[in-house]
Amino acid sequence: MTTPNLLVELFVEELPPKALKKLGQAFADTLVASLRAQGLANGDSIVTPYASPRRLAAHITRVAAKAADKPVQLKLMPVSVGLDAEGKATPALLKKLQAIGADASVVPQLKRQQDGKAEALFYDSIVDGAVLDTGLQKALEEAITKLPIPKVMTYQLETDCELPGWSSVQFVRPAHGLVALHGSTVVPVKALGLRAGNSTRGHRFEARVDPVVIPDADSYAATLREQGAVIASFDERKAEIVSQLGAAAASIGGGCAPISDEALLDEVTALVERPHVLTCAFEQEFLDVPQECLILTMKANQKYFPLLDAEGKLTHQFLVVSNIHPDDASAVIGGNERVVRPRLADAKFFFDQDRKKKLEDRIPGLAKVVYHNKLGTQGERSERVRGIAHAIVNQLRLATHPYTVEAKDEYDVLDSKVQQAAQLAKTDLLTDMVGEFPELQGTMGNYYARHEGLRDGVAIAIEDHYKPRFAGDALPRNHTGTVLALADKLETLVGMFGIGNLPTGDKDPFALRRHALGVIRILIEKQLPLNLDELLAAAAGTFGTLLPEAATSNQQLQAFIYERITGYLRDLGFSAQEADAVVAVRPPWGEIPRRLEAVRAFAALPEAQALAAANKRIGNILKKAGDAGQVVDAHVSEMLLQEQAEKDLFAAVNRIVPEADAHFDAGRYTESLQTLAALRAPVDAFFDDVMVNAEDAALRMNRQGLLKLLHNAMNRVADLARLAV
Template identity: 45%
Template sequence: MAADSFLVELGVEELPPGAIDKLSDALAEGVSRGLADADIAHGEVTAYGSPRRLAVRVEALADKQPDREVERRGPALAAAFKDGEPTKAAQGFARSCGVEVDQLIHLETDKGTWLGYREQQQGEATTALLPAIVEKAIAGLPVPKNMRWGASRIEFSRPAHWLVMLYGSDVVEASALGLSAGRTTRGHRYHAPEPLELAHADDYLEALEQAWVLADRDKRRERIREQVLAEAEVQEAQAVIDEELLVEVSGLVEWPVALAGGFDERFLEVPAECLVSSMKANQKYFHLLDAEGNLKPGFITISNIDSAEPEQVIRGNEKVIHPRLADAAFFYETDRQQPLAARVEGLASVVFQQKLGSLGDKSHRNAAVAAFIAGRIDGDVHQARRAAELAKCDLVTEMVLEFPELQGIMGRYYATHDGEDAEVAQALEEQYLPRFAGDAIPQTRTGQALALADRLDTLTGIFGIGQRPTGTKDPFALRRAAIGVLNILIQGELDLDLRELLELAAAQHQELPYADGLVDEVLGYMLDRFRAWAQDEGIGAEVYLAVRTRPVTKPLDFARRLQAVNAFARREEAAALAAANKRVSNILAKQGGDVTVEVDAGLLQEDAEKALAEALSSCHQKVAPLFAEARYSDALDVLATLREPVDRFFDDVMVMADDEAVKRNRLALLASLQALFLEVADIAELQH
């Protein structure tokens, strides 16, 4: 079977830069899926993309489907012949197969013998199947927003202008989005606007690079990185390459050329975050730092042309950035003319959520909860209350209204300018930490108290108005809020009871339609987030379930138990003890829960039960102080020594003895065994 490369390229007007990777990957996945469904063998599938094209190349694509043996089953043999002659059923089946009855075969199955027919079905040519495969792949692209162009009713993300489909050196006759496939692509819009004929699918990348287009997304991205770093070295600076910005810039150019520009040093009086936000968000510039890590009055921009007069391009970019930075300087100066505290009253007119009141209402609720938490974690209650009062004030400043990503950051700057306590100012920024998985938590006690209070208020409030997140919708980012609370409590080693905190947070709301059972619902939701937390920590689901069955409401304690049980599960004794606990659980469950843990030594008869009773007594004395100090790993190390006496007990002792008193005493022995392990977790869940 022969094989060759296949190329499909859809040429369009400039795509949204953030959509290129997603669309090109989806096109590759769609083509791969279509080839798999058609059972066509192939090699590597690679996605390409640039502002003006989405493309896929498939290596070593077989020229046809494999031949297949098709088997058809007809009537049962008993119904196919009568007195040795074929019945109408047999004759009809033979006609449907295009053969005579004597050419049919017998098929033996576990349900009897049947008439049947086998034939070799020739595989279809790949070129005959590709048009439908590609058309379906294009139709299935996750286009963020469709548009029409010209008089056509065809819709796509941007107007489509050309379609290339080559199998080796041959054009595949096909159409999509109203375009007929050919071998003609386009190079760079300005450097190589003439049509470009591709001789072979394998010529794609090289031919386009000759036409000033880097269609390989990774190569284009790395070219930008290399150029930015090289240009920064020329400027005796360090370039900060934000990966998200790098992806976005890569989606704006087909032939990247890095150019360095500068701006007036007076703008450095404005906080660096403001200048960086303006350069990144508005102009897609990479900013520069000096050797001490301070912002330099310069930037690197990526042009889509290799200009003969680059200084003109640079001057144009400098001219554009100047008013942007001037705006940032104006916002900063204007905002500082009024202290943050003066904006507190204005929060009353900003809606947080229609049923939960204004940002002012939220600030009052947060202040009460933050002050309580600060008192429990050796923080400053006054500072926590003050930080909560000021926390949302920067949301109504000119700078944050222009650059929302600076919330909290500007609060810190403005609070510092106003002479607020340093920890209060720091807390205004820390209230949003952690912002994403792996992000740092607040380092100050005031910041921790405020961050916890804000999230707990949102969780109880949104649940309390009946807007629990679903599998697909979480508009208030409650999952992130819940995981943020867990991370702060665990990483900050804050031994706080989540139920108590939720009860306090819920009590701050004046009226909640779904107040009944609210705390239990939110608590369950938050503890369920431990499954994802445990997974991130490399802890198995069975370990999570073992701990989750216990009524643990302190996340720090929950995490310690998870880590202890996870370590225990890797011990040699774990499997046997888990199985034994499962057996104990089943035995005790049949007793209806009416079993004491008090063992009468006078009723112990067998050596094995006496040995177990002695071992349990010894373990209890050793683990009691360990449990009191939450040293669960050490406690489980002690309990692991019970494996031998437990195994011996089940081998030598009949639990359900004829003597009722002896039986109840043996059940008590098992109940005391179970109770010891349940001080940490239900390790019966570890049994697979």
């Protein structure tokens, strides 16, 4: 006999669109998890979530009407307490049996088993499996309680008892219907003041019938689509929208394509029950406005899909996802075109007005914009960023392997560009366009700087100093932007850590984790030969007396940044051991990628594990010596070498280490580690034949010195002990 499938639906008023996908998935996942926990569903049961603007539902396969009975063994008490000397039940045991619904007749069947040091009495019984009526009630209540609701609302519902009245209900939106079908049978559950039935509501305007009766659990989606004009599945509606958007763009031709925006797509999917894509247009004169402004207003305010041509430039046409299918769509198209026109006109007005005032003339206004009540104004912040940027350029100038700037662009010129860009970087915060669309900060600064004829390097840097804005975002495009972006992020990190505004749990209001990752990416991916300690010290110095003296050491901030490096490197495909080994020696940031590749190549060698284990052993020996108050010097006296194994190791070190060091000094890290692999045999022989902690102090110190010499040589590229399994 086949096991029927289950369908549960909550019909509500319009749900929050940005939360709908998560709500639908959570509702289905919690339902099936609870049913599985009660034995009503099993691991083979397949759950299908449904979520539309006015419903949350789940279809679950192979749900039993009654769970299987379960054998249960219950520990009662120690034998010495439950039975007297003659083996008869004591009053304590009889009382315990009565409490669990048994009597003295079961005493002979009680099992005696060892429980720790004492023997105990156990009672075997069969617990009836849950029935679907009560099991689904429990699961439904749990699913509703655990929904990740952004904000709960309270509403009144008329009671369904004989006495008239109203009761208060709390849910994300007022609920008006509940469906619970096991096969074709209604499961009599209740929720949010509603009784389950087999009927729901379809599309507000286009449903063929009202209400829509669901014959059985398996026909839910098809019935809603045919009778109710609703595509219940979130994923199916999304796929339908993508298909229609592509078809509409193709019909226009010219290589047009709708803008790619997953968040917008999800939100629009959550706003319609049966999508219908229409093509609209606006006047081409609006294309004189930067396309980022037009795209943002169409996406954010109207939920439209702007169309880009084959070169990625905005066209004057856009796509609308309608929730209705009129015979004549001209009224819908005309209405959307009338709605978007004032928005675009506002953007054009802001753009025209902003260009009447230079960015330079807005600099004094930054002194009136509070950045943070403990850290001053945006004007003061801009000056700090300038100071940090100047320190970065100087550090690049003095680096052993200088950062190569553009041809004919010396460091003095770079510093001049960075200083100008830093002074202007925040001025677009005072423009009307950024006031209306904060997401465009930096972008508009670039446009206004170009309009004023500023050099491309400065204009681009104004936009790029916010990069990377998010995981996977591009880095600044030029050297000026790179220095400015690094300075801006360091100022934020040092300032916020200095006044104690640290991230906690999942709360990070100042995006310090993102800023730290941005610093990491810029330093590593741009291969900047910079010293983090010096950078943080320079940044702290720009704050003057604003930060407590204890905060200027930045030790906590350094740890915060280094904690994130390993995770970043793992995302690039390196193992935790490889990342830890390189980060542990705190190398120059620009060398980290090459050192990682070297460590990966070394780890693949047959000698790697033995040398890593030996390195770890050496580290422990030297640590114990240090803990005992001994100062171990990397020095060896050949006269004190007694055993052949230590003589051989010393000779191998003198022969191999100089070659490895030469590779290291030349930046050939892979060759350096591969050269050290030849030390495996003499190292193994040393530990097999030589007692390091000899009784003779001079002998012991000499052997420790040999190990110190070896340890220093082996850990120049990375801490190889971190590779030991």
